[in-house]
Amino acid sequence: xxxxxxxxxxxxxxxxxxxxxxxxxxxxxxxxxxxxxxxxxxxxxxxxxxxxxxxxxxxxxxxxxxxxxxxxxxxxxxxxxxxxxxxxxxxxxxxxxxxxxxxxxxxxxxxxxxxxxxxxxxxxxxxxxxxxxxxxxxxxxxxxxxxxxxxxxxxxxxxxxxxxxxxxxxxxxxxxxxxxxxxxxxxxxxxxxxxxxxxxxxxxxxxxxxxxxxxxxxxxxxxxxxxxxxxxxxxxxxxxxxxxxxxxxxxxxxxxxxxxxxxxxxxxxxxxxxxxx
Amino acid sequence: xxxxxxxxxxxxxxxxxxxxxxxxxxxxxxxxxxxxxxxxxxxxxxxxxxxxxxxxxxxxxxxxxxxxxxxxxxxxxxxxxxxxxxxxxxxxxxxxxxxxxxxxxxxxxxxxxxxxxxxxxxxxxxxxxxxxxxxxxxxxxxxxxxxxxxxxxxxxxxxxxxxxxxxxxxxxxxxxxxxxxxxxxxxxxxxxxxxxxxxxxxxxxxxxxxxxxxxxxxxxxxxxxxxxxxxxxxxxxxxxxxxxxxxxxxxxxxxxxxxxxxxxxxxxxxxxxxxxxxxxxxxxxxxxxxxxxxxxxxxxxxxxxxxxxxxxxxxxxxxxxxxxxxxxxxxxxxxxx
Numbered sequence: 340x341x342x343x344x345x346x347x348x349x350x351x352x353x354x355x356x357x358x359x360x361x362x363x364x365x366x367x368x369x370x371x372x373x374x375x376x377x378x379x380x381x382x383x384x385x386x387x388x389x390x391x392x393x394x395x396x397x398x399x400x401x402x403x404x405x406x407x408x409x410x411x412x413x414x415x416x417x418x419x420x421x422x423x424x425x426x427x428x429x430x431x432x433x434x435x436x437x438x439x440x441x442x443x444x445x446x447x448x449x450x451x452x453x454x455x456x457x458x459x460x461x462x463x464x465x466x467x468x469x470x471x472x473x474x475x476x477x478x479x480x481x482x483x484x485x486x487x488x489x490x491x492x493x494x495x496x497x498x499x500x501x502x503x504x505x506x507x508x509x510x511x512x513x514x515x516x517x518x519x520x521x522x523x524x525x526x527x528x529x530x531x532x533x534x535x536x537x538x539x540x541x542x543x544x545x546x547x548x549x550x551x552x553x554x555x556x557x558x559x560x561x562x563x564x565x566x567x568x569x570x571x572x573x574x575x576x577x578x579x580x581x582x583x584x585x586x587x588x589x590x591x592x593x594x595x596x597x598x599x600x601x602x603x604x605x606x607x608x609x610x611x612x613x614x615x616x
Numbered sequence: 617x618x619x620x621x622x623x624x625x626x627x628x629x630x631x632x633x634x635x636x637x638x639x640x641x642x643x644x645x646x647x648x649x650x651x652x653x654x655x656x657x658x659x660x661x662x663x664x665x666x667x668x669x670x671x672x673x674x675x676x677x678x679x680x681x682x683x684x685x686x687x688x689x690x691x692x693x694x695x696x697x698x699x700x701x702x703x704x705x706x707x708x709x710x711x712x713x714x715x716x717x718x719x720x721x722x723x724x725x726x727x728x729x730x731x732x733x734x735x736x737x738x739x740x741x742x743x744x745x746x747x748x749x750x751x752x753x754x755x756x757x758x759x760x761x762x763x764x765x766x767x768x769x770x771x772x773x774x775x776x777x778x779x780x781x782x783x784x785x786x787x788x789x790x791x792x793x794x795x796x797x798x799x800x801x802x803x804x805x806x807x808x809x810x811x812x813x814x815x816x817x818x819x820x821x822x823x824x825x826x827x828x829x830x831x832x833x834x835x836x837x838x839x840x841x842x843x844x845x846x847x848x849x850x851x852x853x854x855x856x857x858x859x860x861x862x863x864x865x866x867x868x869x870x871x872x873x874x875x876x877x878x879x880x881x882x883x884x885x886x887x888x889x890x891x892x893x894x895x896x897x898x899x900x901x902x903x904x905x906x907x908x909x910x911x912x913x914x915x916x917x918x919x920x921x922x923x924x925x926x927x928x929x930x931x932x933x934x935x936x937x938x939x940x941x942x943x944x945x946x947x948x949x950x951x952x953x
Contacts (some may be wrong), residue, residue, distance in 0.1 A: 446679045
């Protein structure tokens, strides 16, 4: 799954359209739009809202380390070499409040510029420009990264910003924000689709049938928790080496242990069988 | 740097993280000059990048980044129990680099570090000072290519050249530079020194291809040894780790015979033989990272916190390779770990 997080609805609008996302009306604390592969949540502005929205979708949709999280929104730029409308992937994110720095893993190719983002608690204007350490500025990027990185690996968390102004007090309307992002949305959507299936979860070594046999042995032998772990570990290694795990396990499914002594004796035999090279 | 994996991945060292405290260091400047198209990102401390939560070693290995930092740690460590001291009394090691360019499936570094990014400590001169302070007390045998492959990085760092110059000033210092690289050409102009041991790890071609991804093949390594020998270096040859794989007898027979067909005994300082062995906790981490690995699926036996093959397989492997090696090299030159 890909999880897109925006602060404002006007930032989300191009992606709701492009990915044909439908509003999930069962959720009323945040605006959530989704299809089978993509979930988009609108957090509202500010770091607390952002962190809450991230934690909410991670829990609600039971996301795993194989999912991708992308924060998309507009930003102000200190660096005037970035043209208005430039899309920027953040390779470093500074939390202005705590002074902490965050580093997404830059593993995949992308068509965007790169820069350092600094997140502030309030709107930054020309008077504050000297104190800005980042190249670009927003209000949620650091909270997004900090919240999501508790659960996800750093190569699955991205902050993608579109330059909307030079921190010069330019008034931005919701329509202007949507238009700026809309212009870059094809490029962004195409990149999201490219990276979505990278690092997909590899198949589990033990399949359902293997687990049925293992569970039967666990039950019949009355194995302790530690023995159960040992059995699963040995079974995995055996299957990597031999593939015919079921053949090795089958004779042991017919054994029923009534005493601890019996369990110990037959378990040793089972270990011996699974350690066979 | 080329990327060995998917075209969707950025190339190795596409991003270089530089500690604020080392931006003016000469080694930093020289290294950065070799990566003009990389993104340089300033950081406070290397651990801010290297020790993050939830990192994926295997994913990072597909596009590793370089981190330039200062080492404030011990700089020199006493030699590990699982490593051979080759009869040297004061055995130490030092790591100027953490992690390696190669991606060997059995490598313990996967179990040691949570990140596959490469940390390069640029304050080599501090290490020299530390070594000098120990040399005042006694002689030192120092392995400098530890937790990395220093020769593979030589075109980037020039550290081996600096070490050999340093050793030239200290007769009671002996260093070992262990490598799987075929990059001897980067130091071929240097005059050989008795107290510098160039040590190559050799593996059968089939094992190189399957389990030592990114490392030069057997023939390239052998060619590098040949070049070193031709220029007057005495080399250490390491058949370590020996791996218990299907057809191992055939593979190691060919490997040993091909080696000594090219390298004569008089050019060999010594030979090291050892089976795959690893700390219990490191193995646990490696199994977690790479659950599908056939090499790691062996039912290892644990003794004193170290995991290795069963006594039977250990003996089979070592005796087989030892007997083969002894056909070409005096027994006194063969060390078994």
